[in-house]
Amino acid sequence: MNKPKLNRRKFLLVSAVAGGGVLIGYAATRPSRHRRANDSLASDNERFVTSWIRLQPDNRITVYVPHSEMGQGIHTALGQMAADELDAAWELVDIEQAPATDLFANDAIVKGFGGELLPPFLMGLVNASALTVARIANLQITGGSSSVRYTGENTIRVAGAAARQMLLQCAADRWGAAVDECTTELSHVHHSASGRSIPYGDLAEAAAELEPPAEPVLKDRSQFTIMGKAISRRDIPPKVDGSAPYGIDAHSEDMLYAALRLAPVFGSKLASVDATEALAQRGVRKVVELEDGYAVVADNYWRAKQALELVRAEFAPTANDGVSSAELAQRFDGALAEDNGSKDFESGDADAALEDAQDVFEASYRVPYLAHAAMEPMNCTVHIQGDRADLWTSTQDALGIKGRVAKVAGLSEDDVTFHHSYLGGGFGRRLPFTWNVIDHATLIAMEFDVPVKTILTREEDMRQDYYRPAVHSNLKAAFDGEGRVTVWHNRFTGPIQVPGAAHIPYAIPNQSIRVVDVDTHVPIASWRSVDHSQQTFFIESFIDEIAHRGRTNPYQLRMELLQDHPRHRNVLQVAAESAGYGSGLPEGRALGIAVQESFGSIAAQVAEVSIGEDGRPIVHKVTCAMDCGWVVNPDTAEAQIESGIIFGLTAALYGAITIEDGRVVQGNFPDYEMLRMTDSPEIVVHLVESGNAPGGLGEPATPPVAAAVANAIYILTGQRVRELPIGDRDFSTSRSLAGRI
Amino acid sequence: MARFILNGEMRELDIEPEMPLLWALRDELGMTGTNFGCGIGNCGACTVHVDGNALRSCVTPVSVVEGRDITTIEGLASVAGGANDLSPVQQAWIDYQVPQCGYCQSGMIMAATALLARNPAPTDEEIDAGITNICRCGSYPRVRKAIRALASV
Structure with a gap:
């Protein structure tokens, strides 16, 4: 079926608001490298409206941000982007979370990813082959390190620039002057020839009558006054005095609290429940039986949690009751041995080159499942009131969650009111399709006519996650007679969640990268940086192995094989020079290096490591050079990089979710340890200026650090780390290679 | 009955003596600045001051703080x-x-x-x-x- 070709003109929408202000929104993006995707997506645009900027008569400006604030500073960054294009006075700009309504649906993320790769949380929403959005009015997703580079660049800046042009037009009309004689600065329009000036607020009403410009002109970087500045985050003051609301903070006098226990073996069903003792406890109102679990509802969460332990319940046996991590590992290895998998990337003729090779060597890598372990345990508060409901939860997709609750409760989406909050961490756990707590909280609340807050205990949060997949990777490389690397051969277990993560930037002529999908009963989803967290450990460790095997310096080999990747070379050089790579180090220390591109940004990291007296690795310092294009807010950018490194290092040193008897073993922080102050390294960040468009920043600093640390450990000990985590591994019996490489 | 001084004000609650201070603060008093992270005194998200000393409120029964001075994040300033x-x-x-x-x-x-x-x-x-x-x-x-x-x- 031929869809009508959409006129490329923007659907800029202007509407007057109560009190004389004006609301300006955009429903299309600029022509961009995603043009092809936009062409097929844009026909949906007419159905919805996006509204981002509100000009008010008191000269204040409100920027509506359609992304969740989970510590990445997105409210401030998108506020900066709108305010700069508007030539607004920053102190007159207010930033508000866009409401979870169709009016503020945000398709920028789908358009941004369209044509390159679709993260798993978009898969169910987008028909990947046709690149059409199934249900665009339900999109308000924060994920894929996409908010600045897609929403900010393609939507918020455009709306800001359009608003500025409209204000110029209004002022010029009022003064009988030419538009190009007028200028804007600090929320005023000026006409220098006559010495007149007028605040934006006085023009707001007139602006609502104007036809918006079809192609507003964005500023050149040299004209930025607010973008590029390390402006203090607007969400920080409420986070230091306890007033910042998180989903878990929803509170009312008549509220009830639910403690939930779900089937410990994923996929099992509740078989029987004896709630007699639990129901006799103070404050307990009800024990709710669910298909795959049960909940105690009481007038205080502690009472609910205590009584939960008194419920005697049985779950039905399943085929997975005997599954263990050891058995899963065998299953993964067996699949890799028996199955050549399906193509991820091929170039040259790897099989022929292996036959001809002078030297072939191989190595097997593996990484475990990981939990998200956001500090705010999963929770959701629902208040059903007949044919409508109120909803409070920390989420990375407010509209999607609202739709989900409506569906479970059998209500119309318009009859569910979502109440926003900050997120106590997201990291992918609070994206769509990881519904377990949301569904259960809704079903529990349907039994009551007061608000019910369902909170997972830390143990349930850890055991009922959707995990970062465990992956095994069998790698092979070969040298020809002249010592050149001729083959890169990778067979890894899938599924692939982010296409391209296993691809390498290195100029190796014969590559065969294939994935073997292995089914398990363990639920999986996006975990900060998604497939890059596993694949970068494999790739950047194995390229290091290749360098040592070929008796070349790992830094030099990377530089040679990255001839066609100047941005990679640049960050490698900056990180290496800053970290003192190749120069003297204190006795007993070594540097490991790694580089990776993900989410539109390129990160090189150098880890300075020693082995402690107890044989455990100590990471003293991580130096990161990041090319994320031009930067909206350098301080929040640095904070995201520090955060990403510590997240990746936590996984490298401590992260492992293991399965016994079909269920997750770990339940709380002593068994799923986090990096703390005492083992947090010094972090040095260099934002490398490349003049490119903004890249993502929430995730790209996470992938390289594991390999950087492992590569340093090899130099220190001669032991190649091919399995994570390593924080408690004893490296004391090994020999140092320092000085020989 | 539990009694303690919260951010300078005497509070009385009809709750079990073994209820952790965290849940008395959050659910009984609506003081949500003190947070639940692990429930076992490990992560520190629930830290408050009792007579000026840092204490993890998720594992501190209200009986332990009977009559004592408690400061939460809301009262710190x-x-x-x-x-x-x-x-x-x-x-x-x-x-x-x-x-x-x-x-x-x-x-x-x-x-x-x-x-x-x-x-x-x-x-x-x-x-x-x-x-x-x-x-x-x-x-x-x-x-x-x-x-x-x-x-x-």
């Missing part, structure tokens, strides 16, 4: 003498842009305040030993910077 102003630690947290998601930061600020009260110029080792709270966002480098700055005042 006024206890520091600044009424509506911020305490020096809170201000440093803004100056150094410490919080990310912020969920652990009430506890982190209470822990840092208690550390600086008993040791106004902690070394890095003393900071490591004194701040055992978990921050999943990895704000540790900034926590350290902020405490160092406060120590040098």
Whole structure:
């Protein structure tokens, strides 16, 4: 079926608001490298409206941000982007979370990813082959390190620039002057020839009558006054005095609290429940039986949690009751041995080159499942009131969650009111399709006519996650007679969640990268940086192995094989020079290096490591050079990089979710340890200026650090780390290679 | 019946003596600045002050704090003498842009305040030993910077 070709003109929408202000929104993006995707997506645009900027008569400006604030500073960054294009006075700009309504649906993320790769949380929403959005009015997703580079660049800046042009037009009309004689600065329009000036607020009403410009002109970087500045985050003051609301903070006098226990073996069903003792406890109102679990509802969460332990319940046996991590590992290895998998990337003729090779060597890598372990345990508060409901939860997709609750409760989406909050961490756990707590909280609340807050205990949060997949990777490389690397051969277990993560930037002529999908009963989803967290450990460790095997310096080999990747070379050089790579180090220390591109940004990291007296690795310092294009807010950018490194290092040193008897073993922080102050390294960040468009920043600093640390450990000990985590591994019996490489 | 002084005000609650202070604060009093992280006294998100000492409220029964002075994040500024102003630690947290998601930061600020009260110029080792709270966002480098700055005042 031929869809009508959409006129490329923007659907800029202007509407007057109560009190004389004006609301300006955009429903299309600029022509961009995603043009092809936009062409097929844009026909949906007419159905919805996006509204981002509100000009008010008191000269204040409100920027509506359609992304969740989970510590990445997105409210401030998108506020900066709108305010700069508007030539607004920053102190007159207010930033508000866009409401979870169709009016503020945000398709920028789908358009941004369209044509390159679709993260798993978009898969169910987008028909990947046709690149059409199934249900665009339900999109308000924060994920894929996409908010600045897609929403900010393609939507918020455009709306800001359009608003500025409209204000110029209004002022010029009022003064009988030419538009190009007028200028804007600090929320005023000026006409220098006559010495007149007028605040934006006085023009707001007139602006609502104007036809918006079809192609507003964005500023050149040299004209930025607010973008590029390390402006203090607007969400920080409420986070230091306890007033910042998180989903878990929803509170009312008549509220009830639910403690939930779900089937410990994923996929099992509740078989029987004896709630007699639990129901006799103070404050307990009800024990709710669910298909795959049960909940105690009481007038205080502690009472609910205590009584939960008194419920005697049985779950039905399943085929997975005997599954263990050891058995899963065998299953993964067996699949890799028996199955050549399906193509991820091929170039040259790897099989022929292996036959001809002078030297072939191989190595097997593996990484475990990981939990998200956001500090705010999963929770959701629902208040059903007949044919409508109120909803409070920390989420990375407010509209999607609202739709989900409506569906479970059998209500119309318009009859569910979502109440926003900050997120106590997201990291992918609070994206769509990881519904377990949301569904259960809704079903529990349907039994009551007061608000019910369902909170997972830390143990349930850890055991009922959707995990970062465990992956095994069998790698092979070969040298020809002249010592050149001729083959890169990778067979890894899938599924692939982010296409391209296993691809390498290195100029190796014969590559065969294939994935073997292995089914398990363990639920999986996006975990900060998604497939890059596993694949970068494999790739950047194995390229290091290749360098040592070929008796070349790992830094030099990377530089040679990255001839066609100047941005990679640049960050490698900056990180290496800053970290003192190749120069003297204190006795007993070594540097490991790694580089990776993900989410539109390129990160090189150098880890300075020693082995402690107890044989455990100590990471003293991580130096990161990041090319994320031009930067909206350098301080929040640095904070995201520090955060990403510590997240990746936590996984490298401590992260492992293991399965016994079909269920997750770990339940709380002593068994799923986090990096703390005492083992947090010094972090040095260099934002490398490349003049490119903004890249993502929430995730790209996470992938390289594991390999950087492992590569340093090899130099220190001669032991190649091919399995994570390593924080408690004893490296004391090994020999140092320092000085020989 | 439980009785304690919360941010300078005597409070009485008809609750079980074994109820952890965290849930008395959050569910009975609606004081949601103190956060639930692990429930076993490990992560520190629930840290409050009892007679000026940092204590993990998720494992502290209200019977233990009977009649004692409790300060939560909501009361920190006024206890520091600044009424509506911020305490020096809170201000440093803004100056150094410490919080990310912020969920652990009430506890982190209470822990840092208690550390600086008993040791106004902690070394890095003393900071490591004194701040055992978990921050999943990895704000540790900034926590350290902020405490160092406060120590040098």
